[in-house]
Amino acid sequence: MSIKKRSLLELIHKVHSFIPEILVDELEVQQLGLGHIHESYLIQQSGTPTWILQRINTQVFTKPEQVEKNHDALVDLFKRKSIDTLGIQLPKVVPYSAQSLYYWDADHQPWRLYTFYGEHICYEYCSSLEIARKAGKAFGRFSRVLNKPENNHENESEKHDPERVEPSLENTVTSKTAGIAETFKPTLDAFHSIHHRAQQHHAARAKYHGPLKLSTKQGSHLLQFDLEAWNITIEKHLPSLMSIENALISDDGHRFNRLSHNDAKLNNLLLHPENEPAVILDLDTVMPGSFLFDLGDGLRSISTSSKEDEPDLAQVRIQWEYHQQYREAFLAEVDSMLNQVEQRYISFAGPYMTFIMGLRFYTDFLDGNRYYSSNYPEHNLVRARNQFHLFHQMMEKVNG
Numbered sequence: 001m002s003i004k005k006r007s008l009l010e011l012i013h014k015v016h017s018f019i020p021e022i023l024v025d026e027l028e029v030q031q032l033g034l035g036h037i038h039e040s041y042l043i044q045q046s047g048t049p050t051w052i053l054q055r056i057n058t059q060v061f062t063k064p065e066q067v068e069k070n071h072d073a074l075v076d077l078f079k080r081k082s083i084d085t086l087g088i089q090l091p092k093v094v095p096y097s098a099q100s101l102y103y104w105d106a107d108h109q110p111w112r113l114y115t116f117y118g119e120h121i122c123y124e125y126c127s128s129l130e131i132a133r134k135a136g137k138a139f140g141r142f143s144r145v146l147n148k149p150e151n152n153h154e155n156e157s158e159k160h161d162p163e164r165v166e167p168s169l170e171n172t173v174t175s176k177t178a179g180i181a182e183t184f185k186p187t188l189d190a191f192h193s194i195h196h197r198a199q200q201h202h203a204a205r206a207k208y209h210g211p212l213k214l215s216t217k218q219g220s221h222l223l224q225f226d227l228e229a230w231n232i233t234i235e236k237h238l239p240s241l242m243s244i245e246n247a248l249i250s251d252d253g254h255r256f257n258r259l260s261h262n263d264a265k266l267n268n269l270l271l272h273p274e275n276e277p278a279v280i281l282d283l284d285t286v287m288p289g290s291f292l293f294d295l296g297d298g299l300r301s302i303s304t305s306s307k308e309d310e311p312d313l314a315q316v317r318i319q320w321e322y323h324q325q326y327r328e329a330f331l332a333e334v335d336s337m338l339n340q341v342e343q344r345y346i347s348f349a350g351p352y353m354t355f356i357m358g359l360r361f362y363t364d365f366l367d368g369n370r371y372y373s374s375n376y377p378e379h380n381l382v383r384a385r386n387q388f389h390l391f392h393q394m395m396e397k398v399n400g
């Protein structure tokens with residue numbers, strides 16, 4: 001998705017509207033390639049990276065008011081907790097005013113300003129057991145905080161991990177969390193619904209009249225794609241994945257009844273090289289979902305030491321020890337909260353999310369590469385191919 005070219009002056013003016021006392025002459029702006037969706041800029045003050053300015057993509061997030069509302073509610077929830085005890089934090093946001101977190105410009109585009117974290121590290125892929133463990137723990141804890149409506153003293157007292165959230169801390173959110181699930185309305189509809197993604201995919205496939213066999217050179221790699229074979233694979237796996245979705249929603253009036261991050265991939269996390277609390281990024285998709293979504297998204301992103309768009313398929317191999325670290329660290333945070341259905345499908349969390357991402361990237365290609373930002377026409381195919389490749393490895397493991 002192309003980003004409008006903006007003048008530096010316009011961007012500096014945006015920062016100034018958040019912090020009127022700032023001296024604009026001290027500011028420098030540099031565009032960042034963060035994520036696939038939003039428009040982000042690094043703002044330096046007198047040569048020091050200090051803030052991230054971000055415009056929410058309203059073509060994707062068509063209900064930006066709800067995004068702001070959810071963000072507000074999250075900030076409020078985390079304010080009640082001691083970051084040191086919790087071990088995770090939200091990115092510090094500079095509110096536009098006492099009434100509004102975001103700055104809405106003349107075109108009704110929402111902007112927000114975050115504090116830049118100079119010591120934390122954002123990883124594009126996993127390269128150590130420590131990263132896998134820290135990431136699993138951080139996203140697991142985030143899920144736990146979101147979904148802890150009542151105290152569960154029996155379960156708490158059975159565990160003796162000193163890093164776990166103090167029961168007394170949970171107490172402080174008990175009354176608050178009762179209303180939390182109500183507050184977090186979906187910012188994107190049917191985001192991780194396989195049914196919905198399958199529908200979108202079939203619609204795009206019906207309209208696509210391009211070649212089914214493609215080949216292209218990317219750097220030194222000759223890339224070949226056999227879309228017919230992909231279509232067969234997709235049809236083969238859709239029914240069982242749909243039945244997992246049905247099982248997850250059947251308990252509660254046909255909707256997902258947990259709160260989840262819904263974009264819990266490794267590069268949506270800042271980890272500290274020592275032991276400072278991790279920062280959980282990209283909060284726009286915090287909304288009803290499932291524990292399994294965050295577990296699965298983490299697993300797909302953590303399991304391989306290659307980037308999401310690695311052109312060399314031989315590099316896209318699951319490192320099972322990372323996979324296991326992440327899984328254990330995540331589940332240690334939430335295991336006492338899982339119901340029977342969630343427990344039954346734990347092993348499918350990775351395949352479910354990996355497949356859905358493959359399907360979305362592929363669908364976007366068929367649809368003319370309109371959703372994800374891409375650098376070359378087959379970029380989404382490369383991403384999709386990697387996800388399907390990971391999916392097959394995960395399924396082999398599940399099926400023994």
Ligand code: GN1
Pocket residue numbers: 034035036037038060262263265268282285308357
């Ligand atoms: C997008 O913005 P980013 O890169 O964190 C996408 C996720 C996908 C991800 C794939 C709102 O996240 O769902 O998992 O790309 N976000 C949205 O890397 O669609």
Ligand code: MG
Pocket residue numbers: 034035036267268281282
């Ligand atoms: Mg992101």
